[in-house]
Amino acid sequence: MSPFREQDIKVQKGNLIILVICQLISTTGSVVVVTLGGIIGASLSSNQAFSTLPVSMMVVAVAATTIPAAMLMRKIGRSRGFALASLSAVLGVLLAVVALYRSSFELFIVAAMLFGINMAFTQQYRYAAAESVPAKFVPRAISFVLLGSIGGAMLGPELVTRGASWVASVPYAGVMYTLAAMFSVQALLFLRLHGARESTAPERAATSRALGSIVRQPVFLVAVLGGTTGYGLMTLLMTATPLSMHINDGFTLGETASVIRMHVLGMYLPSLVSGFLIERFGVVPMMVTGALLFLLTSATALQGHEFMHYGWALIALGVGWNFLYVGGTTMLTYTYSINERFRAQAVNEFMVFGSSALASLAAGAVMFYFGWQRLLWVPLPLIGLILCALVYVRRDPLL
Numbered sequence: 001m002s003p004f005r006e007q008d009i010k011v012q013k014g015n016l017i018i019l020v021i022c023q024l025i026s027t028t029g030s031v032v033v034v035t036l037g038g039i040i041g042a043s044l045s046s047n048q049a050f051s052t053l054p055v056s057m058m059v060v061a062v063a064a065t066t067i068p069a070a071m072l073m074r075k076i077g078r079s080r081g082f083a084l085a086s087l088s089a090v091l092g093v094l095l096a097v098v099a100l101y102r103s104s105f106e107l108f109i110v111a112a113m114l115f116g117i118n119m120a121f122t123q124q125y126r127y128a129a130a131e132s133v134p135a136k137f138v139p140r141a142i143s144f145v146l147l148g149s150i151g152g153a154m155l156g157p158e159l160v161t162r163g164a165s166w167v168a169s170v171p172y173a174g175v176m177y178t179l180a181a182m183f184s185v186q187a188l189l190f191l192r193l194h195g196a197r198e199s200t201a202p203e204r205a206a207t208s209r210a211l212g213s214i215v216r217q218p219v220f221l222v223a224v225l226g227g228t229t230g231y232g233l234m235t236l237l238m239t240a241t242p243l244s245m246h247i248n249d250g251f252t253l254g255e256t257a258s259v260i261r262m263h264v265l266g267m268y269l270p271s272l273v274s275g276f277l278i279e280r281f282g283v284v285p286m287m288v289t290g291a292l293l294f295l296l297t298s299a300t301a302l303q304g305h306e307f308m309h310y311g312w313a314l315i316a317l318g319v320g321w322n323f324l325y326v327g328g329t330t331m332l333t334y335t336y337s338i339n340e341r342f343r344a345q346a347v348n349e350f351m352v353f354g355s356s357a358l359a360s361l362a363a364g365a366v367m368f369y370f371g372w373q374r375l376l377w378v379p380l381p382l383i384g385l386i387l388c389a390l391v392y393v394r395r396d397p398l399l
Helices: 003-044 053-076 078-102 105-122 125-130 135-146 148-163 173-190 211-215 218-248 253-272 274-281 283-301 307-333 341-369 379-393
Strands: none
Touching: 003 053, 003 078, 003 105, 003 125, 003 135, 003 148, 003 173, 003 218, 003 253, 053 078, 053 105, 053 218, 053 341, 078 105, 078 125, 078 173, 125 135, 125 307, 135 148, 135 253, 135 274, 135 307, 148 173, 148 253, 211 218, 211 341, 218 253, 218 283, 218 307, 218 341, 218 379, 253 274, 253 307, 274 283, 274 307, 283 307, 283 379, 307 341
């Protein structure tokens, strides 16, 4: 093996290890903010219909930052871009502490939005993974990085339940201080991340087409539709679950956090195999399976309001999201060259997290005015749409 090849493999492994650790930290923070966002919002807001507004505005910030994030990293590189985003998360969680001390709903919204800026960069870890390996290993690289979220799924709920009283005078302040320390470490790790190599980019001609030509490809449109549908519906149901469980049905914070943990494990544990399954069976069959699991989510949750109904429904939701998300990201990489990647990725991220923002904004209002049962019918027509689209492109030459 040549010295260049050995160095190339070393860079690939180093990048993936850094991205896995940073994915763990980011997932921990996301689980904490999603679990506590609506609960803290309900305690600070005078109108319960606005209880999920902090989480919703966080997702709005994600959507609004996706294109600037891609453009910034195109200019300064992924390493420095990710590190700056980590510092935004540090500032956000520290501002959340100030909001808790002052009992300020408005300040908590601003803190959540600062955290959302970091999340816009977090979603591009998978692209950094894809750019670190040869094209044939892209599915498993994407799924491998998402494995870091398994640790976050375990750590986040534990941090919520154990850290709630670490600062006796202000509930949850200790949780936020811990997150600030974790994201500071994350910023330092990112400074050691290497950039993409031409030799490891998707193996296609280094074209530089107009954005319209890229976007009009049927495979590109279906990849975006899969990510948009999957992420939007997942956000809608996940954001509404703590309200339905803890506020409406009276489950304890620990029980609610347990269901969120089960959901996040469902989101990321399949990454142990999803990349290999895509390589074995193809991206379209795996995305179809993910879409069908969304239907199973609604069917299960409609059966009742017991802990098991929430638990199994949220597990199915997580696995379905994983197959659509990893599959959609993999499908997207088939549609652009190394020179086109930032523009194509920016469009996808904006659409995906724009839908997620709308879903998060709608969750609190739908729960308040219509309830959990009616919310569960929302996924059905959208899943029907993505299934039809996947059937349409299943024989496209790019696949």
